[in-house]
Amino acid sequence: MSNRNNKEYINAHGELKNPRVLAVDRSMLSEASQRSAFLPETYTTRIEHCIGCGVIELFTAEEQKQWYEKLKNYIFATRSRCKSCQKNWKRLKREISEFPKTLRDDCTLEDLEKMLAALIEYDSLSETVRSDIALFNRIYKKINEIEGRMNVPLNSSPLFKRLGLVHD
Numbered sequence: 001m002s003n004r005n006n007k008e009y010i011n012a013h014g015e016l017k018n019p020r021v022l023a024v025d026r027s028m029l030s031e032a033s034q035r036s037a038f039l040p041e042t043y044t045t046r047i048e049h050c051i052g053c054g055v056i057e058l059f060t061a062e063e064q065k066q067w068y069e070k071l072k073n074y075i076f077a078t079r080s081r082c083k084s085c086q087k088n089w090k091r092l093k094r095e096i097s098e099f100p101k102t103l104r105d106d107c108t109l110e111d112l113e114k115m116l117a118a119l120i121e122y123d124s125l126s127e128t129v130r131s132d133i134a135l136f137n138r139i140y141k142k143i144n145e146i147e148g149r150m151n152v153p154l155n156s157s158p159l160f161k162r163l164g165l166v167h168d
């Protein structure tokens with residue numbers, strides 16, 4: 001981890017020393033934030049773990065000010081992904097939104113497996129697991145049709161292994 005500010009650093013016990021503190025400008029918060037009871041007075045640099053890759057990053061007071069006052073995120077929403085995972089998550093979200101349209105056309109086995117892999121990666125970067133089970137099942141059903149199988153549970157399918165879902 002890089003120290004972005006000499007005055008903010010993490011000691012050997014994983015504690016943040018001398019976190020930077022900035023005042024909250026309530027008039028700049030989103031309307032939903034402003035309606036909240038118990039608004040914080042200040043932003044304090046804090047340590048966050050990325051839910052995607054587990055990397056530990058500082059969410060600095062400056063970044064929080066930007067996050068809540070410029071980007072208008074809800075004041076109690078926290079940044080849950082590092083920059084690189086956030087970028088991947090957005091890309092996957094965009095790709096996945098096209099899947100229902102793509103599925104109406106003829107897809108190859110390879111296309112379908114790539115779709116499932118994208119859904120699995122997207123879930124690993126999301127706060128909630130298996131965000132679109134209906135879409136997942138639609139793709140999986142098509143794969144079974146192509147491979148000439150009927151209603152094979154995913155975990156006893158060779159696909160389960162190909163997608164890297166087996167951890168033994």
Ligand SMILES: [Zn+2]
Nearest residue numbers: 050053082085
């Ligand atoms: Zn990450």
